[in-house]
Amino acid sequence: MNLLKAENISKSFGGLKAINDVSFEVRKAEILALIGPNGAGKTTLLNLITNFIKPDKGHVVFCDQSIDGKPRHTIVKLGIARTFQTLTVFENLTAADNIIIGHSARTGLDLGSIWNVTAYHKKRQEKKESFSKVLYDLIEFVNLNKKYINWPVNELSIIDKKRVAIACALASEPKLLLLDEPLAGLNQTEAQEILDLMRKTKAAGTSILLIDHNLEAVMSVSDRVMVLNFGEFVCEGTPSEIICHKKVREVYLGE
Numbered sequence: 001m002n003l004l005k006a007e008n009i010s011k012s013f014g015g016l017k018a019i020n021d022v023s024f025e026v027r028k029a030e031i032l033a034l035i036g037p038n039g040a041g042k043t044t045l046l047n048l049i050t051n052f053i054k055p056d057k058g059h060v061v062f063c064d065q066s067i068d069g070k071p072r073h074t075i076v077k078l079g080i081a082r083t084f085q086t087l088t089v090f091e092n093l094t095a096a097d098n099i100i101i102g103h104s105a106r107t108g109l110d111l112g113s114i115w116n117v118t119a120y121h122k123k124r125q126e127k128k129e130s131f132s133k134v135l136y137d138l139i140e141f142v143n144l145n146k147k148y149i150n151w152p153v154n155e156l157s158i159i160d161k162k163r164v165a166i167a168c169a170l171a172s173e174p175k176l177l178l179l180d181e182p183l184a185g186l187n188q189t190e191a192q193e194i195l196d197l198m199r200k201t202k203a204a205g206t207s208i209l210l211i212d213h214n215l216e217a218v219m220s221v222s223d224r225v226m227v228l229n230f231g232e233f234v235c236e237g238t239p240s241e242i243i244c245h246k247k248v249r250e251v252y253l254g255e
């Protein structure tokens with residue numbers, strides 16, 4: 001069953017066709033990988049889905065409703081969360097605060113109402129207790145050491161920052177998580193940890209649209225793979241179909 005369906009999406013920047021008439025779907029409970037050489041249009045496609053930029057043409061339907069032109073906060077509330085190619089976290093805030101911000105994107109709870117318990121208020125106290133559970137469950141889910149919970153994120157290692165960024169996205173309880181190069185800058189052991197986190201996320205019911213250049217890792221984790229080149233759809237299939245696909249060899253090896 002489809003979770004997201006993108007139809008005939010096009011986007012040009014001046015004379016450059018960054019995305020040219022691309023259609024695809026993300027199914028429920030799957031990891032769909034989006035691969036292609038540098039400049040293929042992968043990030044642009046994520047930016048179009050999440051309304052960071054507007055398409056020239058095309059439609060996106062999510063959970064059977066059009067999300068064309070919807071504000072980004074509405075898209076998050078409907079169930080699409082993302083991370084960014086350039087690691088984007090609130091560097092001067094703590095890991096906990098980053099996760100609260102992700103959670104508040106869906107619930108509307110603000111930082112003050114969660115943490116300020118000096119003036120006792122029963123409802124506020126209940127909210128804080130229920131949020132504390134969400135927070136600690138997520139910290140455990142992404143395998144972040146609890147000792148870092150109140151550390152400013154700029155003092156954490158890259159893998160821990162990535163854990164925080166993913167926890168922040170997951171805190172909005174998405175049905176679809178968009179990950180743009182989550183393995184970049186990680187060593188092999190760390191990359192395996194993030195791959196395991198993706199498998200756990202999928203097992204918990206969240207679909208993933210994954211962009212990454214680490215093709216071995218991508219093939220090991222995804223159910224389907226879609227290939228883009230120069231903004232054009234090239235092909236789509238299971239990892240084993242894509243590995244030996246003639247067109248993919250042309251794109252990557254110039255054969």
Ligand SMILES: Nc1ncnc2c1ncn2[C@@H]1O[C@H](COP(=O)(O)OP(=O)(O)OP(=O)(O)O)[C@@H](O)[C@H]1O
Binds near residue numbers: 013
């Ligand atoms: N805001 C923009 N203004 C002008 N050109 C842009 C803009 N965003 C992207 N492009 C161009 O569109 C093309 C696709 O870029 P995009 O970032 O989507 O590629 P990508 O597949 O994510 O590449 P990479 O693997 O290097 O991240 C590139 O030629 C890029 O220079």
Ligand SMILES: [Mg+2]
Binds near residue numbers: 042043044085
């Ligand atoms: Mg990119």
